[in-house]
Amino acid sequence: MGGHRKRTIWHALQPVTGAKLLAGLRGSFDGMADFEAVRLGEAASGELYLCYLSTLVGSEHLLFSLDPSFDQADASLVERYVGTKFAEGDLAACVEALCRGGTVLCTTASASGILLETADWQQRNVGQPLTENVIQGPMYAFNESYRTNVALLRQRMRSPKLKLWETTIGRETSTRAGVFYMQGLADPGLVDRVIDRFARIDADGIQDTGQLLRLLGGKSLLFPLAVTTERPDRVAGALIDGKIAIVLDGTPLAIVAPGAFTDFWAAAEDRYLMPFIALFLRMLRFMALMTNLFLPGFYVAITSVNIDVNRLEISLAAAGSREGVPYPVLVETLLILFLLDCIVEAGVRLPRTIGATVTMVGGVVLGQAIIQANIVSNLLVIVAATTALTNFIVVDYQMGLVLRVLKYFVLLGAGVLGILGLVLCFAILVVFLSRLESFGVSYLSPAGPRARVYTRTWLSWFKSPVRSRERRG
Structure with missing residues (x-):
C-alpha cells in the first residue's frame, strides 16, 4: 500500500467513543475455533488487530512488513493488499464480512474496521455438465460458486443489456441470489413480480434452487413451474427469448422462468439443429411422454374393461399370455410398475460402482423370475419396459418424476372406467394445466388465457432467428 492508503486506513481506525468493535467480534464468534484475532503491533490509537476465519481466507491476499516510520518501531503493518478496494464497516458489516471469508483490520479502541476481501472458497473447477x-x-457447466456462474453468463452474453439484480436470502445462511434479465426483451412486469416475491421470502436458510423455486413459484403441488439447468448456453438462449434466470450461491443449477409445459421436453441442442430435425425430435419426446403416461392404463382398459374393442386375435393373445397368472390385470400392472420404479430409484441413489449391478439384477434376474413364476404376463413385461424406456426420454428430471406419479392415477382411472377413464384423466390433466400459471404466465404457453409467446416457441421453429430479431426490434 502507498502512503496515501496508509493515512486513509489510519484515519478510519481512530478511537471512537461507544461500542468497541474488537470486543463485539470476539463476543459474536465466541466458541468458534477457527476465529483468529492476530495482533499486528501497537500504535497511537491502541493495539492493531487482524480478525478473520482461518478456514475461509487465503494467505496470498495480504503481505506484511515492519514499518518503523509509522509512529512506533514495533508496528507490523500490511504492506500490500491483493484484492478489491477495501471499505469501512461497523460491527454488523464486519460480522457479515467475516462469515463470507473477509478480513477485518481494527484496533482495540475503534468502533469500525477496515473490510478486506480475502475469501478463498473451496469449490470445484468448471467442468462438464453432470x-x-x-x-x-x-x-x-455452472458450479457452486456464485461469482463463477455470473462470469460464465457474462462471457456468453457480452451485452450491456444483460442486467443483474442481487439480494441475500435466509436469516441464518445469508445466501446470495441474482436475477438475470435482458433489458428490452424481458417483460418489466415479470421482473418486478420476481423481485417482489424475493422480498416476501422469510426462511432460515436456502440450500438449493428447488427450495427457492417453491418459495418463488405459484400454487403447484405437482408440476415444476420453472426449468432448472446447469448449462450456461441454455440459460443464455432463454434470456434472449425474454425469460429471466435466477442464480443461487452454493448450487450449480440455475432457474429459468417462467416455465411452459413445452420447455420440459425440449433439449438445449434443439437450437443448434435444422428446424425440421428439431421438430421431429420434440414430437418424438412428446409422443414418448404421452406413451409413458397412458400406455399402462390403455393396457389395463383393453384387457380387463373394454375387451370388446379389441380384435379377436389381440384378445386371444392377451388371454394366452396371462394364462396361469393369479392376479387381476390392475393388480398385476401395479405390481410390475412398482418394481420398475424401485429398480430405477435404486440405480439413481446407489453408488455408481454398484448401481449398474443392482439394475442388472433387478431388471434381468428378477424380471425373468417373476415371468417364470407366472406372477405377471409376458405382454405386460413389454408394456412395462416400454413405459420405463419412454420415461428416460423426457429431458427434464423433475418432469420425469411427475410422470412417474401421474401414471398411477391414470392406471386407476383406466382400471375402473376403462377407455372412458383414460379420456376423463386426459381431460382433467388438460384443465389442470390450463389453470396453472408460472410467474403470471400460462403453463400451456403459447396457448392459454394468460399466455405469452416468446421468440422461439414451437410456432416459430421454422422461422429464421434473423427475422425474429428484426420483428422484435
Missing part, C-alpha cells in the same frame, strides 16, 4: 448430457454445444 445432469445434462451435451451432444452439441459448449462443454462447460
Whole structure:
C-alpha cells in the first residue's frame, strides 16, 4: 500500500467513543475455533488487530512488513493488499464480512474496521455438465460458486443489456441470489413480480434452487413451474427469448422462468439443429411422454374393461399370455410398475460402482423370475419396459418424476372406467394445466388465457432467428 492508503486506513481506525468493535467480534464468534484475532503491533490509537476465519481466507491476499516510520518501531503493518478496494464497516458489516471469508483490520479502541476481501472458497473447477448430457454445444457447466456462474453468463452474453439484480436470502445462511434479465426483451412486469416475491421470502436458510423455486413459484403441488439447468448456453438462449434466470450461491443449477409445459421436453441442442430435425425430435419426446403416461392404463382398459374393442386375435393373445397368472390385470400392472420404479430409484441413489449391478439384477434376474413364476404376463413385461424406456426420454428430471406419479392415477382411472377413464384423466390433466400459471404466465404457453409467446416457441421453429430479431426490434 502507498502512503496515501496508509493515512486513509489510519484515519478510519481512530478511537471512537461507544461500542468497541474488537470486543463485539470476539463476543459474536465466541466458541468458534477457527476465529483468529492476530495482533499486528501497537500504535497511537491502541493495539492493531487482524480478525478473520482461518478456514475461509487465503494467505496470498495480504503481505506484511515492519514499518518503523509509522509512529512506533514495533508496528507490523500490511504492506500490500491483493484484492478489491477495501471499505469501512461497523460491527454488523464486519460480522457479515467475516462469515463470507473477509478480513477485518481494527484496533482495540475503534468502533469500525477496515473490510478486506480475502475469501478463498473451496469449490470445484468448471467442468462438464453432470445432469445434462451435451451432444452439441459448449462443454462447460455452472458450479457452486456464485461469482463463477455470473462470469460464465457474462462471457456468453457480452451485452450491456444483460442486467443483474442481487439480494441475500435466509436469516441464518445469508445466501446470495441474482436475477438475470435482458433489458428490452424481458417483460418489466415479470421482473418486478420476481423481485417482489424475493422480498416476501422469510426462511432460515436456502440450500438449493428447488427450495427457492417453491418459495418463488405459484400454487403447484405437482408440476415444476420453472426449468432448472446447469448449462450456461441454455440459460443464455432463454434470456434472449425474454425469460429471466435466477442464480443461487452454493448450487450449480440455475432457474429459468417462467416455465411452459413445452420447455420440459425440449433439449438445449434443439437450437443448434435444422428446424425440421428439431421438430421431429420434440414430437418424438412428446409422443414418448404421452406413451409413458397412458400406455399402462390403455393396457389395463383393453384387457380387463373394454375387451370388446379389441380384435379377436389381440384378445386371444392377451388371454394366452396371462394364462396361469393369479392376479387381476390392475393388480398385476401395479405390481410390475412398482418394481420398475424401485429398480430405477435404486440405480439413481446407489453408488455408481454398484448401481449398474443392482439394475442388472433387478431388471434381468428378477424380471425373468417373476415371468417364470407366472406372477405377471409376458405382454405386460413389454408394456412395462416400454413405459420405463419412454420415461428416460423426457429431458427434464423433475418432469420425469411427475410422470412417474401421474401414471398411477391414470392406471386407476383406466382400471375402473376403462377407455372412458383414460379420456376423463386426459381431460382433467388438460384443465389442470390450463389453470396453472408460472410467474403470471400460462403453463400451456403459447396457448392459454394468460399466455405469452416468446421468440422461439414451437410456432416459430421454422422461422429464421434473423427475422425474429428484426420483428422484435
